[in-house]
Amino acid sequence: MNARFTALAPTIPERWPTRLTELLGIRWPLLLGGMMWLSDARLVAAMVRAGGMGFITARSLRTDEDFRQTLHECRRLTKEQPFGVNLTLSRRGSGNEAMTTRLKIALQEGVRIFETAGLPPTELMPIFQNAGAIVIHKCAHVRHAVSAQNMGVDAVTLVGMEEGGHPGSNQLPTFLNGAFALEQLHIPLALGGGIGHGRQIAAALALGADAVVMGSVFTPALETPAHDAYKQRVIATDAHGTRAVLGSLGDTWRVLDNENARKVATLEEAGARTHAEFGQLISGERTQALAYQAGQHEEGMLSMGPAVGFARAVVPLAEIVHRLQAECMQATSRFQRMLAS
Ligand SMILES: Cc1cc2nc3c(=O)[nH]c(=O)nc-3n(C[C@H](O)[C@H](O)[C@H](O)COP(=O)(O)O)c2cc1C
Known part of the structure; x- marks a missing residue:
């Protein structure tokens, strides 16, 4: 600062x-x-x-x-x-x-x-x-x-x-x-x-x-509780790095746009309409073992939305909260100044 x-x-x-x-x-x-x-x-x-x-x-x-x-x-x-x-x-x-x-x-x-x-x-x-x-x-x-x-x-x-x-x-x-x-x-x-x-x-x-x-x-x-390789991938992702899949099954899932998500999207575009047809690609256990635990971030369904674009460093949670609070107060005081002028 x-x-x-x-x-x-x-x-x-x-x-x-x-x-x-x-x-x-x-x-x-x-x-x-x-x-x-x-x-x-x-x-x-x-x-x-x-x-x-x-x-x-x-x-x-x-x-x-x-x-x-x-x-x-x-x-x-x-x-x-x-x-x-x-x-x-x-x-x-x-x-x-x-x-x-x-x-x-x-x-x-x-x-x-x-x-x-x-x-x-x-x-x-x-x-x-x-x-x-x-x-x-x-x-x-x-x-x-x-x-x-x-x-x-x-x-x-x-x-x-x-x-x-x-x-x-x-x-x-x-x-x-x-x-x-x-x-x-x-x-x-x-x-x-x-x-x-x-x-x-x-x-x-x-x-x-x-x-x-x-x-x-x-x-x-x-x-x-996730591998550092996953966190590095997350902070390198901008607001356009997520995608929503499985909407055609009535089960929209917004995830990191990794290789796994692209395979899921391809299957969905080809007409897959049951969860079973996606097999291990959408398995939570596999996501946990490969991506979160082993750091293979191109595997698994990694829930993520475009707010990830604001995550730019691996820092303690309290630091993220402090940033959010400071930004919130800045926006609030701008509002107050507008009203006071
Ligand atoms: C990695 C991840 C896993 C999530 N898992 C769950 C879950 O198991 N149950 C749930 O109710 N919401 C889950 N959510 C949604 C969050 O609780 C929260 O509603 C959402 O992250 C808010 O939107 P944002 O990601 O755009 O900030 C998950 C979100 C993320 C990013």
Whole structure:
């Protein structure tokens, strides 16, 4: 940071209060959405310590015991501060029963903050409600956000088509989705998809959102449990280096545009219409073993959106959060100066 920037830099307040920071007991309205294979205890705890909220991805753990150990580890690393668990209910149906068990384990271990995604959490709602847990349901269509509100969730995250991961069949970008949703929602709203700069956070809060959800921009954080070769590939990727595939199967997946994704796109263009036809190319286990663990970043389906263009170095998560906060404050003070003039 040069001297001129330092002189102009507005102070970063300790807290930025919104309905979601109040609900979750956090200082800044920044959520690190659950990231399959990557949102482990260390990464989630780093986000909690930085003043936001993170979610352990329950699906990433092979056994219930591994999951329980991860929760213990996260509790130790956050020094007992609350953290969240992501329960992704697959549209393909696989492994969804295990999510009920993982929810019960998380509750036994004292977790009270959950991010649900994929299918609506209809069957989990009574369990959440009996336990007095906070549920934030993530979806990509305004109508699904309204259904979730009617179902009794505490907040929704709405993502746009630029989200890294599974943005669903929705074709609207994040800010358009958000503006439409705000006409119909009375519960707190987090907006996500394509956010990687602090001025976008200021814009989302100005729009009326209560928080932002991010993923891609945090993938190369120092704490992320992935090979350095993967992180180097990520920081070398610009905003045009991702692509959405499998839309014709009703299962849009936005990923890094690597060799594997191009093979998937070629098969899809040739008419493949069932997940089975893509075989190992879309296997999560293979992605974990080859890309995240061994660093073979041209293998596997690496969820990623264009916000990756803002990830330019492998640095501790707290440094990314600090950059986002400083940029957010700069954008905010520009706004204030405009109004004051
Ligand atoms: C590597 C990666 C893995 C993800 N895995 C999941 C997941 O398992 N469950 C889920 O609900 N969302 C998942 N997401 C979506 C994120 O939670 C978040 O909604 C998204 O990253 C926000 O959009 P952005 O990537 O444009 O910032 C993943 C995203 C990434 C980048």
